[in-house]
Amino acid sequence: MKTAVIALTKKGAAIAAKIGRLMDADIYVKNDVMERVIIKGEVVVMHPFSVDFRGMIEKMFSVYDALVFVMACGIVVRSIAPYIKDKRTDPAVVVVDELGRFAISLLSGHIGGANRLAGIVADILGGIAVVTTATDINGVIAFDELAAENDCAIENINDLKYISSELVNGGNVCLFSDCRLNGVLPPNIQPYAPESKARFAVVLSNSLDVPVTAEKTLYLRPKNLILGIGCKKGKQKHEIQEAVENFLSEKNKKSILSVRCVSSIELKAGEKGILEFCKERNIPFKTFSAENIREIEHRFPVSDFVRKTAGVGCVAEACAVLAGNVPRLICRKTAYNGITLALAEEEKVIAI
DSSP states (O other): OOEEEEEOSHHHHHHHHHHHHHHTOEEEEEGGGOOOOEETTEEOOOEEEOSOHHHHHHHHHHHOSEEEEESOHHHHHHHHGGGOOOTTTSOEEEEEOTTSOEEEEEEOSSSSOHHHHHHHHHHHHTOEEEOOOHHHHTTOOOHHHHHHHTTEEESOGGGHHHHHHHHHTTOOEEEEESSEEESOOOTTEEEOOGGGOOSEEEEEOSBSOOOOOOSEEEEEEEOOEEEEEEEOTTOOHHHHHHHHHIIIIIISOBOGGGEEEEEEEGGGTTOHHHHHHHHHHTOOEEEEOHHHHHHHGGGSOOOHHHHHHHSSSOSHHHHHHHTSSSOEEEEEEEEOSSEEEEEEEOOOEEEO
């Protein structure tokens, strides 16, 4: 988590230095209160800033995953207000008083990790973490936090409030999961059964055709799919996108939100269409050498044409397997007008 700690006063700078040093964070202090701060014999490096405080905060919102402010809450609220956009993308924001007594989770408590960050900062300072999210203070599962901690995407985050409200108010929610669960579900989270006629349900699956019917259903997509790809040179982004969408949703009934990475041969490391598709979808793109692929290509059907052009007998299937953590190939190569796709799935264990 890339973190910045910001302070306005001399006392605040000392607190910021302590937090920043122990968290390996960038420290920003108002230039007229800069001092040489030494902790355990080491000089703590701090970055000075001048009067354009809000301008700096605007830039930080797009650069850092977390912001720790050592100052009054009111200053922070007014400073960050113009830049708050979406709980899925806003950085975690924690506010600390300049005596280090309280670390307050202010923004992006669950998905952004501000609640956890407040606890870490409070431990560093010997202070108290202040968390106000209803699920935390009532001791019930927060499914947005569960998603963040287990690398799952939330498909329909606007429906999260119905699930959380039901749990906070003492109701029950049904859970359908095709992932292995590590932990014990609380009594108000019950395994989904068709006869249960659940009002509220949570689906934890990469599949689009799960047999769940409820008034409100929250979909969490575990990132446990690896998409192997090979293509002719010069394929455009829209061609890659059309092929991938058809391959996943129509052929395999899988959510693209569950794709953890796209994988291909090193020869395609600069393939513009693939790179643009992955960038737009924010999906990592991994490549493997021909030598890596040759080690396992005997496990898959090979093509003389592919060998002549790429130096190996197969690309999509081998790369899908190479990029995963002990994955199983769930869909062999499928051709789409010069684009070949294959799909592997990792076992996903969800910590409750």
